Amino acid sequence: MPVYEFKCKKCEIKFEEYFKSASEQKKLFCPSCKSEHVEKVFSVFGTSEAGNGNLASAGGNKAGSGGGCGCCAMG
Numbered sequence: 001m002p003v004y005e006f007k008c009k010k011c012e013i014k015f016e017e018y019f020k021s022a023s024e025q026k027k028l029f030c031p032s033c034k035s036e037h038v039e040k041v042f043s044v045f046g047t048s049e050a051g052n053g054n055l056a057s058a059g060g061n062k063a064g065s066g067g068g069c070g071c072c073a074m075g
Contacts, residue, residue, distance in 0.1 A: 005043040010035040 002019045008030035015031050028038050 005041050006038045007041045008033060008035055009037040009039060014041065 011033040
């Protein structure tokens with residue numbers, strides 16, 4: 001079940017919404033102010049590195065590596 005993050009353009013609150021499938025369409029409203037002016041935002045998710053149980057954010061950018069998200073950095 002996909003989970004997407006949204007942001008209200010009116011009150012700036014971020015919230016998550018569950019969908020039955022990636023192709024599901026539904027009318028969304030802000031849970032705080034009830035505005036229908038919401039936008040999907042890019043979410044960073046956690047993964048487990050090689051099964052060792054340590055969580056790492058997507059991209060794995062290390063401090064001092066020159067900036068950016070690290071998504072294309074290998075090594």
